[in-house]
Amino acid sequence: MTSVQGTVRLFAPETHEGSVLLDDGSDVPFDAAAFAAGGLRLLRPGQRVRLERDASGAVSLVTIVTFTSLG
Template sequence: MQATAYTFDPATRSGSVLLDDGTPLDFGAEAFDAGGLRLLRPGQRVRIEMAGEGGERRITHVTLQTL
């Protein structure tokens, strides 16, 4: 799934993304570390992987979107 980076705190390696429909979703350091990234800037397009359903839905992996 694709999204846009919205916030990112390099100290905690956590942040949030906006889905294409405008829904915000938070991610933790585990999801950021799983993607192998070193930095993320607001506005960058990212690819996310998710697990769970409904209220248990969470981001498990964040990588940069490449063409």
């Protein structure tokens, strides 16, 4: 599995599908299963997320990026 970060470009609340714009400019779609795997209830455009991709490159998990304090 590989992990990448990006910004939510589109999200459809009725289908739980959307796409994320990666830092390199790539637009990566995700499906309802990847959204559900992250335990999320809603996403909004502009929100920062982390994507996990399986061996085939398909997005398998979408989670919100959180920041932790060091110290």
